[in-house]
Amino acid sequence: MKYDFDTIIDRKNTNSQKWDYYDTQLPMWLGDMDFKTAPEIIQKLDKRVQHGIFGYATIPDEYFQSYVDWWDRRHDFKMKKEELLFSTGVMPSIASIIREFTKENDFILLQTPVYNYFIKVILNNNRKIIENQLNYDGETYSIDFDDLEEKLSKDSTKMMILCNPHNPIGKIWTKDELEKIATLCKTHDVLLVSDEIHCDLVNPGNEYTPVSTTVNDSDHIITCLAPTKAFNIAGIQSSVLHIPNDEYYEKIKFRLDLEYSSNINVFSIVATITAFNDSEEWLNQLNEYIYQNKLIVDDFLKNELPTIKLVPSDATYFLWMDCSQINMPSDELNEYINETSGLIMVAGKHFGDNGDTFLRINIACPREMLLDGLNRFKKAIDTLKK
Numbered sequence: 001m002k003y004d005f006d007t008i009i010d011r012k013n014t015n016s017q018k019w020d021y022y023d024t025q026l027p028m029w030l031g032d033m034d035f036k037t038a039p040e041i042i043q044k045l046d047k048r049v050q051h052g053i054f055g056y057a058t059i060p061d062e063y064f065q066s067y068v069d070w071w072d073r074r075h076d077f078k079m080k081k082e083e084l085l086f087s088t089g090v091m092p093s094i095a096s097i098i099r100e101f102t103k104e105n106d107f108i109l110l111q112t113p114v115y116n117y118f119i120k121v122i123l124n125n126n127r128k129i130i131e132n133q134l135n136y137d138g139e140t141y142s143i144d145f146d147d148l149e150e151k152l153s154k155d156s157t158k159m160m161i162l163c164n165p166h167n168p169i170g171k172i173w174t175k176d177e178l179e180k181i182a183t184l185c186k187t188h189d190v191l192l193v194s195d196e197i198h199c200d201l202v203n204p205g206n207e208y209t210p211v212s213t214t215v216n217d218s219d220h221i222i223t224c225l226a227p228t229k230a231f232n233i234a235g236i237q238s239s240v241l242h243i244p245n246d247e248y249y250e251k252i253k254f255r256l257d258l259e260y261s262s263n264i265n266v267f268s269i270v271a272t273i274t275a276f277n278d279s280e281e282w283l284n285q286l287n288e289y290i291y292q293n294k295l296i297v298d299d300f301l302k303n304e305l306p307t308i309k310l311v312p313s314d315a316t317y318f319l320w321m322d323c324s325q326i327n328m329p330s331d332e333l334n335e336y337i338n339e340t341s342g343l344i345m346v347a348g349k350h351f352g353d354n355g356d357t358f359l360r361i362n363i364a365c366p367r368e369m370l371l372d373g374l375n376r377f378k379k380a381i382d383t384l385k386k
Helices: 039-051 061-075 090-101 116-124 145-152 175-187 246-258 266-278 280-304 330-341 367-385
Strands: 084-087 107-110 128-131 157-163 191-195 221-225 239-242 318-322 358-362
Touching: 039 266, 061 084, 061 266, 084 090, 084 246, 090 116, 090 157, 090 191, 090 221, 090 239, 090 246, 107 116, 107 145, 116 128, 116 157, 145 157, 145 175, 157 175, 175 191, 280 318, 280 367, 330 358, 330 367
Parallel strands: 107 128, 107 157, 157 191, 191 221
Antiparallel strands: 084 239, 221 239, 318 358
């Protein structure tokens, strides 16, 4: 079956965080997709709705088994159901982990530029950030492992939050890189929390490696997993934590219960099980469509906006664009583009100071919408040059 990713769906007046605050503007900033989710998921949800009663739910064994089967089949990651904990989302999970395993003024390591809500959740909980800034050579990014070890070796560094694949740069870390990170964290007694929510959004032919599979002893690693990004069901809150350490498992279970982040809803159950058990071909076609969108953006920038350089992307539906030749801070540039063309992206400064000459754009949308966004981008930059 060939799935439809070309039809534009009007998302206005649906209480969409991405769309309901704008009129003629084109939002290409927030991390959800402008495609309908897999029809298999819609059909199962429709069936559940017809039942008509939506009371409190318990988590069936099949929910956790769908995760186990998917990661085994798709990523050769052999988890046990007993190692999984439900949470309403990855960010609530990370917030709970921070409060459980660190104290105020402890340092948490981030590899910047990185997902801006990592920065917010650390600061909002009165912890401090220590940065292992990623090296940018004008083309792509790499990890400074000497700096990483120095930062992890500090007594004040208690946790590292890894983004795998990395948002916003779209990089899949190699097995060797992940093994080094996991080993260094173990050596220096640092808890490694890995956000792997983008792991199924990879270019065709690419493979992501779960960090827990790179070392024999993964007791110091907690992995955050979810179907919500890949299957466009973020509004149906569903995620799990993979915790092989029994002591950590019990502590986090208590913390999630304490903070009321462990209660599932009936739609999360249906959507998650159907995504992992029945929607794999939809995801395969989605990844191919997004990859073709990436090629279109790359070609457009090279031919129409040569002052903007695209950082190569292995994964995610975000693209990270180097705008350093324009010589304008990213927040000012983003605001200018919005005011002159209506295109809304994300200023790179929100991902760390070393992102301030970049913009992030979400290209998970029908091709007609993508071309509209690119033409708006060109209009704004062309106007800026005059």
